[in-house]
Amino acid sequence: MIELKIPPVGESITEVEIGQWLKKEGDTVQTDEPVVELVTDKATLELPAPATGVLSKILIPKGQARVGDVVALLEEGEAQSTPKPQAATPPPPPSEKVMPAAARLAAQSGVDPTRLTGSGPGGRVLKEDVQRALTPPPPTPVAPPAPSAERRDEVVPMTPLRRRIAERLLLAKQSTAMLTTFNEADMGAVMELRREFGESFQKKHGVKLGFMSFFVKAVVQVLQEIPQLNAEIRGTDIVYHHYYDIGIAVGGGEGLVVPVIRNADKLSMAQIEQTIADFAQRVKERKIKPEELLGGTFTITNGGIYGSLNSTPILNPPQVGILGMHAIVERPVARGGAVVIRPMMNLALSYDHRIVDGREAVTFLRRVKELIENPVRLVLEI
Template structure:
């Protein structure tokens, strides 16, 4: 009996979504909890997985179609044998009578022993191996009874240095070499804006129209932090299992400064000013789908290692589109680092309803006057964009100076001076 494949129930802040990618097509076999379709909203990409072992029967919503919360996007037939599973069984003649047999004796009850020395592959693993021309006998199986899983095949591909397989149907157009542009040609390519990028564009324009945005600048000598990092980076990594970066220093310095200047940690709600007694710092992350800002909660109670681990985890999951909506809402302050792309200076745009955002930039060696002498120091420009309706210029400048002083003398963070 067929079951409906439904879009996830969206949060109240999300009205609708778009079918981004079908990873399985009608007739393809699926394993329980295997990803079958991505639904993209204006904030995150939600994954829909197979409810059981079976086959995709039909697709009701194609890629690019708009879907509402809980709407049916396709149908799924549990226990049915698809093309991939029939191929892996090696017995196409009996494939029509396998439906009832698979229901009474599913594959999880114990893998069948190979009859000719060929390893047992799951349907997903078989499909991935076929797409990448991988010899199943060369793959080491880590599943039950030596069964080769999709992850085993992908690991084998990565170790060989092969190009990663594209999930779902093959896309030869994307893999084909781009034809050289001939003299006189003026090629164009029109691509629909993703829902996430459209939402980002709307919020950025709104921020500039609705806020009295102003930016103040300063510069910070990174030499003390760089020397501290060089001295302790090995022992820090050995103890915490993560590298010591610069972002954690700025997050801690910003948190201490936010406690001293509450207006910078506030937000505007209509005609009300909301002062937050906690510091939830958002960290801007660039992805292929657009810019997202996951939030580190209660940074005041986090150590440098906790901050670094949180940033790495968010960065990895952001690239995979696996961040939850709750992880990208509710921040009180944002830090963005354009320096990783080489930006020397910029004016970051506010992330509403927050009233301030800190911009970090490239570390550049420059000649600086120190005690009447010229020294070459690693300097970074800092930019603080703020909402002048909420924050006065004096507070904004003093806030940025406080961050500068704490980064140039990290002991201030520990001593709260």
């Protein structure tokens, strides 16, 4: 027997919740084939089989478990086919004795008396048995309608991931002096670049040219100019990060998770898009690694993919800044003394006012706007 144990799943994580079992007892599993889902306070992971064999016994069907606990036993080798039991041959029905009066009534009414259960001595079929067979059964009472489900309550316990999200959102509101500033960006230049070079970009790099890579590049450039937003508070100290790990909020089945693009300042736009596409796919498949969710010096979230026009993004402590993108909407704006229709996006920057002043926050958002509206600046780094 091989013990299937819960492995270490990330820094400071000691407990997991047993999710859905992907295999049942007696199933054959192959090496590295997922057996059960493990839900942590950061992500949902799949526990693979360490060897080929048969899932012999599930020890913890559901509920909480700790790192190192044995959740199942795996027997090496292929499953043995179990022969199906032979169906027992029913005994032949006993011979029926039909009383003469019952036989005459049965013949007149077309009833087969040999199919009736006799109530007379020795199981004999009486005239009364035939008469009962001719009497229609009483109608089945109609069940009363089920109560309406409109006022039904359903109590569902929070998953560890949802509990962790709730804790961090509450922590951000209670432990930071959060403030939000707003601006808007004309997305026309970026959209034109995507129209002109999107197809050749995808052919060369195997991934679509999205909006997010422009914002990651813009954010990194402006963080280099305004380091207060790439910092954190530790006790009475301010820690300035001289690296740029950008968290990207990705929607999963249970809520947003924020995988981190490490050293984003050293990546090309193609590498950024490839990393984001990989994150999105693995979050959907619940294969994101816990260590990929740790750290981060700044976060970008895009509510626009859900249709949001404006919002106040909540900080991801200990980070002191988060940029919110929103839906692109054509609306009238003033350009050169005339009213024109332009594709506009609202931008929101939430920041920790304890170490970021309004001047730095407003300047940061204005510089991001400038780079997005004139993306050649991203190439020239001006």
